[in-house]
Amino acid sequence: MPSQYVGISDDGGDKVLVGADGSIGVASGTITAGATLTTVTAISNGATIDLGSAHTGITLALVPVGTITGGDVDFQLSQDNVNWITVATTAGVGITTGVNKFMNASVVVSATTDVEFPAARYARGRVIATITGGGSVTATIAAW
Numbered sequence: 284m285p286s287q288y289v290g291i292s293d294d295g296g297d298k299v300l301v302g303a304d305g306s307i308g309v310a311s312g313t314i315t316a317g318a319t320l321t322t323v324t325a326i327s328n329g330a331t332i333d334l335g336s337a338h339t340g341i342t343l344a345l346v347p348v349g350t351i352t353g354g355d356v357d358f359q360l361s362q363d364n365v366n367w368i369t370v371a372t373t374a375g376v377g378i379t380t381g382v383n384k385f386m387n388a389s390v391v392v393s394a395t396t397d398v399e400f401p402a403a404r405y406a407r408g409r410v411i412a413t414i415t416g417g418g419s420v421t422a423t424i425a426a427w
Contacts, residue, residue: 319408320356320422322348324415329408329422331364337402338426343371345384345408349418354378355411356420358386360403367407374411378420 319329334341343358356378358371371386378384408422 317424318421319343319406319424320345320410320420322419322421323410324354324413324419326410326413329410331361332406332424333364334404334406334424334426337362337404339402341387341403341406341424341426343386343406343408344423344425345373345378345386346421346423347378347380347382347418348421349380350416351378351380351414351418351420352416353412354414354420356422357409357411359407359409361405362403364405369409372411378414380416380418 317330317332319332323329341360345356355372355374357369357374359367359369361367373384373386376384406424406426408420408424410420414420
């Protein structure tokens with residue numbers, strides 16, 4: 284287990300702890316987690332994580348592995364494992380070598396409206412632009 288974690292708190296005070304190696308620990312409460320992308324470079328959907336029931340606190344931890352010079356990842360949620368909604372993206376922000384990114388699913392923003400995403404049972408990462416530079420990305424989903 285890594286000696287250093289970065290904590291993310293939800294409104295209830297529970298913390299999701301993500302290590303530099305992508306591992307996840309819990310400070311309090313319960314957590315459902317799984318890897319959605321593992322050393323991926325090509326445009327593709329990540330593995331679907333079935334959270335077992337609907338959750339309102341869901342985070343994707345994106346860990347770049349090696350040198351990254353381009354590429355983007357979406358964070359998607361679904362209530363039925365058929366219809367997917369992108370709730371966060373690195374598009375326009377990018378992925379930086381050595382910098383973990385955390386995407387939360389609390390608000391969906393579109394050109395015409397801001398919608399709070401009530402709950403979802405399924406989550407995944409999705410590479411939407413090829414990861415370049417010789418590195419890859421790994422992403423883990425955590426829900427509480």
